[in-house]
Amino acid sequence: MKAKIRRVKDNYMTKGLKIVLTIGLLIVFQEISAQSKLNQSSEFQTEIIDSVYSEVFKEYRKFWVKFPDNYNPNSSVKYPVVYLLDGFSLRENLEEIYDNYWGHYLPHMILIGISNKTNRIRDLTTSQIKMRRGQAMNKETGGAENFTQSIEKELIPYIDNKYPTTTYRTLIGHSYAGLFTINMLVNHKHLFQNYIAIDPSLDWDHQKLLKEAKEKLSLESYKGKSLYVSLAAEQLHMWNEEITMDNIMDDASEFTLFARSIIDFSTFATSQKQNGLNFSWKVYNEDLHGTVPLPTMRDGLIFLFKWYQFKSPQKYNNPETKVEELVKLLEKQEEIYSTHFGYPFPPMIEEMFSGYGYMNLEVGQPEKAFMFFKSNIDYYPNSASAYNSMADYYEAQNDITNALRFVKKAAELSNDEYYKNRIQELKNK
Incomplete structure (x- = not known):
């Protein structure tokens, strides 16, 4: 300059x-x-699309990589990493937040956006089901453990070998990917330090993961781990406007199970101080399921890196x-x-x-x-x-x-x- x-x-x-x-x-x-x-910009690309072959799925799995502004391929500097599930559909949300908040609020990091287009429901759901909300579930489900193995054994090693990364990792997921994110914390906590679960589908399979999470959060240590959870509350019930945050837990219908599951998990997680988990959650009263990723990523990343603020x-x-x-x-x-x-x-x-x-x-x-x-x-x-x-x-x-x-x-x-x-x-x- x-x-x-x-x-x-x-x-x-x-x-x-x-x-x-x-x-x-x-x-x-x-x-x-x-x-x-x-x-x-004249020397190298700061954003690229890459892929890794998965023996688990017998196919190439696509992802994108965004380097921080100060990235220099000739430097020995290594960076923390943010992994975003549904990375191609939520890419602009994450990039917008990161571009505005790195420096004082966030460190320079490498962003990774993982594609889940091939078989999203299979890869992100944590158990097999035949019925969902009163209707037959004709799609393949319950492949989260296979997807986890692919991330742990194939994707992360590939990225760590090819790009200047550290082992300090953050995982972000929305909806089914939010369910997957919480499952990663509960059952595979060694892979990531930070987690953001955006409107997670914790109602899945009659709240199976929710029940498992409660047991593990009460018994295991999560010291050094951080989780931020959001709930989009603009439409808590599909057709009943009288359902609000004040009375939703009194409702027992299938229509409120999604929101009640998130509230139940978050209330319980808040109460478990002994496990060392750095936890916070927020209700976004003005947001729908489809609009809540943007504000959640902003608030979630600032919460996760609150200690980083100068x-x-x-x-x-x-x-x-x-x-x-x-x-x-x-x-x-x-x-x-x-x-x-x-x-x-x-x-x-x-x-x-x-x-x-x-x-x-x-x-x-x-x-x-x-x-x-x-x-x-x-x-x-x-x-x-x-x-x-x-x-x-x-x-x-x-x-x-x-x-x-x-x-x-x-x-x-x-x-x-x-x-x-x-x-x-x-x-x-």
């Missing part, structure tokens, strides 16, 4: 500056992200905060992240290190700027952008020799013409 560095006079260092700093940081943050996308942002924005205090804050943030992810994790994403560095350059605090730029390189040593930011720092200090040194390093890491042109510009100064 071609940064224009300017200094702000001391008489602007007022209380109102904190607001200006926040706004300025967001602008810089957006510019860095936009430039990163522009540079990367601590003490005001201190980072406050020009009076000392460098030493900022360093301690970063150390604490790194500890929080590394503890939750289970492996070493940087205290900031690359874009935030750069953003705070430029912000402090603009307000005439080069010592802080240097700390952020240097930390960026320490945590992201294969990032051309990080070295380029340090070059901006040295250029602002009129140290062209060191500015050239860091731009040359950026050029070594990237074939982007911008860095080559900038080397020449600096040589001409």
Whole structure:
């Protein structure tokens, strides 16, 4: 990014500056992200469609992959993963949420959308049934265990071998896929850390999984696991408008079994504090079954990654905060992240290190700027952008020799013409 560095006079260092700093940081943050996308789009695809052959199903199973904005195929950085069932039909929902909330609310992650078009009901349902809601069930059912085996033994190993992933995984499913998601937590909890069950079909097979889940939630440990469940309550009963959240549990008809099952599960899960499950659920009164995925993904991901949200942002924005205090804050943030992810994790994403560095350059605090730029390189040593930011720092200090040194390093890491042109510009100064 071609940064224009300017200094702000001391008489602007007022209380109102904190607001200006926040706004300025967001602008810089957006510019860095936009430039990163522009540079990367010419080098490799950020979204692809892939497939893996399944011995379980004797067919290729299709999925899509979306890389985070800072993804670099030449880097050693690895990412947590979100797996979305019904991935091709719900793709836009997940991408919209992720694109708007990564950074402060969500870490950079790889998104995987699994296709369930071939035989959806078979793959996602947890037991075989012959009747459903008073009608004959003519479709094949009860294949969830086979689908689970395919995910565990075929899909995940393939993805982990081909893409830069970590073992920190999130699973999202809607309706029958929500039923499948809860089954994964209850019976296969080693595969994922986080789960979002969107309007799950827990009424399936006379609430068979619901009953099993109650037993296991009361007896087993789910420490380190998180689950978010939603219920779309716009139409609790197909034709009786008098059924509301206040009286639905008094109704015993088949028409309310779907909603009652979710309420029953969620109420019970809330009561089981001893099992260590991080659980939350929400009733979406204005949503139908078909509209609830979007708001659930938003609220669910924010809940699952609540611990990720950046601590003490005001201190980072406050020009009076000392460098030493900022360093301690970063150390604490790194500890929080590394503890939750289970492996070493940087205290900031690359874009935030750069953003705070430029912000402090603009307000005439080069010592802080240097700390952020240097930390960026320490945590992201294969990032051309990080070295380029340090070059901006040295250029602002009129140290062209060191500015050239860091731009040359950026050029070594990237074939982007911008860095080559900038080397020449600096040589001409």
